Amino acid sequence: MPEEKPAAKRGEYQGNPIITIFINNNENFRFSFGYSKAKAILTYLDEIKEFVEEMDKAKGENA
Numbered sequence: 349m350p351e352e353k354p355a356a357k358r359g360e361y362q363g364n365p366i367i368t369i370f371i372n373n374n375e376n377f378r379f380s381f382g383y384s385k386a387k388a389i390l391t392y393l394d395e396i397k398e399f400v401e402e403m404d405k406a407k408g409e410n411a
Contacts, residue, residue, distance in 0.1 A: 354375050357368045364382050371377040381389075389396065 351373050353373050354370045359366050359368060359380070361380065361382070366380045366382050367386060368378050368380040371379070
C-alpha cells in the first residue's frame with residue numbers, strides 16, 4: 349500500500365496566505381508558496397505532469 353502523504357498546511361507569511369507541501373512524503377523536506385505561484389502551477393499543471401513523467405521514464409522509475 350502506498351505511503352500516505354502528509355496533509356498540506358496553510359499558514360501566513362508577512363501577512364499573506366501560503367500553503368506548504370512536502371517532498372517525498374517527508375515533513376522535514378517541504379516548500380511553501382502563495383496564491384500567485386499556486387495559480388501559476390495550476391495553469392501549467394499538464395506541462396508539469398508531462399515533465400515528471402519524462403523524468404521518471406528517463407530515470408527508469410514508475411512513480
